[in-house]
Amino acid sequence: MTYVIVGSGPAGVVAAETICKLDPNSQVVMVGDEPDPPYSRMAIPYLLINNIDEQGTYLRKDPEHFDNAIKHMHGVAESVDVEAKTLHLADGQKIDYEALLASTGSKPILPPVPGIDGERVTTCWTLEDARKITATLKPGASVVLIGAGFIGCIILEALVSSGANLTVIEMGDRMVPRMLNETSGELLKKWCQEKGVNVMTSAQVESIEHHSDKAVVNISGDRHVDAELVISAAGVRANADFLEGTGVEMKNGAVAVDRHMCSSVPGIYAAGDAACGLDFSTGDFSVQAVQPTAVEHGRIAAANMVRHGSVLHQGCINMNVLDTIGLISVSYGQWQGVEGGDHTSLLDRDRFRYINLQFDEDMLIGANTLGITQHIGILRGLIQGQFNLGKWKQRLMDNPMLLMEAYLAATQGA
């Protein structure tokens, strides 16, 4: 059987590996449009601060990993002929498939403002981008970061530690609005400001003027900031253009999939940032665009590509961990809470510590934390285990830090 994987990010690589395990006699072709060996975008921030070299970002360290069972080839997928079950590459090559996986990830969207296509503007998404940024970053350089979302915040540290003069511009009213609630988003802003970062929230970039020695970023409220480098991190969109014309249904800008990670067209599956998959918490389908989800998708898609219907996706839990100049924030599941559910929180502004738990009846369904790292994964255990907490719910309401205790009580009757 021939499997074709389009996109060699984490979702694609894990899918390819899983297929090889399940169906050792198969042929797996993995097509990727980036020149580098499969790497992890997540590792880019650590490359920027020089903690690792480019090799350190590679998903698989063994240079021969993709030489055997998996055939990794360079190419840009352009279209799919569903009838013929053929993938067309931009260079004219055609590859037949029996099952195809769209693990093409997502790409940054540039905000539609004049001057955004100028030379001093870059995204921070690929190794190529990283090279460009490292070349410009130096102590004293003025840098403007558009967007204080997840990606923006995660590269903040690298920008700050390079000694650059950083200004962050966020449209929303707080930092990481899609991951942190008001309290923690505000606290994170305060943290960044104390670290010398100029953070503007509820601010909009109106235009970018390009001069020979610098760019000037014009911001709502008649504010102007000079910049040697402008990094745009203002949201992403799935890469699914090559599926146009196949009849594959889209949802939230990504490929709509069922619980077998299969699209509306039999034989075409999707995984990772490119897929709109099942969310464990809400039961709805959404694009989570995080690494662990990509990996889980990849595995489940692979199992179903080998034997359709063999694994039913239970939904991925939306989870994020973010280190912003040393302050670690975490979010899980339905941190916004649900109607009729209880919630509890504990805030220590002076020490930048915060925890917020959301319950539905006596089950934990979501959480937000700031400055807490020990045993943090237990939040996942509690949420995804769907434990009825009984009397421990009240204990958690009184002291939300007793998470481990609550978990042990629920699982071991301690």
Added chain:
Amino acid sequence: MRLALFPCLPADLRILYNRVFQSSKPECLFVIISFDTHANLCHNTLHSISKFDLINDQGLVHQIGDKQMLRSLNINPDKCTGCLQCEMACSFENEGVFNPAKSRIKIFTFHEEGRFVPYTCTQCDEAWCLHACPVEAIKMNRETGAMEVLDSVCVGCKVCTIACPFGTVNYNQTTGKVIKCDLCGGDPQCAAACPTEAITYVDADATGLEKMRAWAAKTDNQAHVN
């Protein structure tokens, strides 16, 4: 024999237990396993029966029969006195200092209940932490079965710390890397230091069986646990 594991609730584990241990000729089993019921717990138990593949609800695939006999930490909270000798032994072995704050094993105290519960990584067969790592910094040690963090590869992204649903990978802010139990390379110091045998290092099969029995018993009285 081929075995597939699908999602279910802890209570269904009883069925598994009965099916596996009470049927004279276990053949093809479709066993259901919930998110939390420790995939490895079933692995360890079923391991002794025959070679099979396992697919769980995470789409994890594993050839159990290939795995050699391994040993694992067996923890018996009833015996624990909360002395923290294990925490010190662990931090000393791994960090060179007596420092419970940096121990991979942790004792949780239930003051009102008068109970101490030692807790550390269970070395899942298909480890969440390992799969979540974006740079292959967590690998299984073939000899001990332990999931080990390769310090030189770990970038400190902390994704494993939120992915492990048991909360047993922790970020060490001082080093910028994560830390987790590595079974001390096959000579667990916590077990050696424990004065009460609350922690012992035993054949994995034995712990699997014992845990399975404990779970089976527990599903009976789950209702009054809380």
Added chain:
Amino acid sequence: MSWTRKIMRVNLTEGSISEEPLNMEWADQYIGQRGLATRYFVEETDPKCDPLGPDNKLIFATGPLTGTMASTGGRYSVITKGPLTGAIACSNSGGFIGAELKSAGWDMVICEGRSPSPVMLHIVDDKVELLPADDLWGKSVWDTDKLIHQKLNDPQIRIAAIGRSAEAGCLYAAVINDLHRAAGRSGVGTVMASKNLKAMAVRGTLGVGNVKDPKRFMQVTAEQKQVLAENAVTGQGLPAMGTQVLMNVINEIGALPTNNMREVQFKDANKISAEAMAEPRESDGKPNLTTNAACFGCTIACGRISTIDKGHFTVENKPEYWGNSGGLEYEAAWALGADTGVGDLDALTYANFVCNEDGFDPISFGATVAAAMELFEEGVVTAEQTDGMELRFGSAEALAWCAEKVASGEGFGADLGLGSKRLCEKYGRPELSMTVKGQEFPAYDPRGVQGMGLTYATSNRGACHLRSYTVASEVLGIPEKTDPLSVDGKAGLVKAFQDATAAVDSTGLCVFTTFAWSLDNIAPQVDAACEGGWTAEKLLEAGERIWNLERDYIQRAGLTGADDNLPKRLLKDAAKTGPAEGKVAGLDVMLPEYYQIRGWTSDGQLTDETRSKFGLPA
């Protein structure tokens, strides 16, 4: 090395905190904890200072082995001038906060002055701050613990605090750490309250890493743990029964002081013993004892974790007391039980919980209640003072009532908070107080265990069993059996125990290890951890030095040989029953011999010769 070489000085008056290096010369002479802190204390405070005034200091001190893997290496001591005795107060506690403090990088915390308003000390490694604690003032230790844990948002933080009794001026208030471990005696909690210091919250993440020879240390500590495990007392008796293993034993040898020491045997001893604690109750089929528990690093685990019968009158409608907490140790069971004649295990456990909850010493408390009961029976204290409560020997209601009163300091609780000596003086019957230097006796009647008479009389912090536990030798035969009814050789025995104990108390280890260990077992552990060539001899010498230093200080504070005395009852009224029948405490024989062995003058004064021999400050 094992010392962190760092001490913290907290000036409460100014609200300032500073750091200074540890005086290593003193460390070599005084080891750590009790000895070393006393050396600092003697250097820095006026012996005549008012214990509750700003000139007194309060030191929290760890030992070099605190926070290490040596078994029981989790101890700390609180050193100050005690309000009960006017002598040096030095109370040792286990639990976890001592090791936490060490792990945060501190050998010692010296608190001086007096804060203008309630504060708490918050220590996270080298980040130290004084936080306002007005909201905690007036709260029990248990509530304070809960509130701090919430406020600081950290379940791992370790807390030592004072309760309402200390704030109300109870003179035997304790510093309670980890909810039910106490630096219990001599009113160290009262001093803490006088400084407006409500609590100390500590989180240590640095660890103890500078062990001199880690490999040898791991090896010798492992060997010595084995010795503890194989010993009948530390390996079986204490873990299974706790110190309560003694209740029936001491009763049988006729040394269980009963009804304010009028008798030496208690008819209900078996109802409040270790055996009774393990017996399932009728009401719920559960025993009083849930499990044993360890302090930091302890491989003995003698601690008791207990519950009270939910239906018992003391807690009937108070679910907050239904959970487990620190249960009865022998001394507490004796003071709350035998000495008051109360044979109701649940009532004793309740009183013990309240002692922990509001931070006061159950020994002094129980003995004071016993004195109050005698005053009541003599008609000196009447129902008028006690809101109608009949303070009769054997009354569990009276005991529970007294505990609640002392906790809050209200009404007659204020009188009880004075301690037995001041209470009996107040009511004109000083001879009914069973105290030495103002501190109440513990649980061994000197008429039945003669060595303890001398122990109490000469203890530097007032009557105390932990200064030289000759019971080990006289009753349990450790290291060798001596006759409890004889005074022969007891002066030497007491001195040897006093010196050795002073050394052990200065290392960070628990004195209970000495049921199995001698200094020969301890020295190699100290030596593997610390520079200085530590041998048993060197430890013993340090112990003797410490003893003399303490003695010197209390003499300067105004105590004399005349204070090395016992109440008349023990010297004149012979034991009425048991093996000691007809015996009185033979202090008159032992004391002169003791002075002589100590090299002191015949009226118990230190000589300049002794001072220079041990290099004591002139």
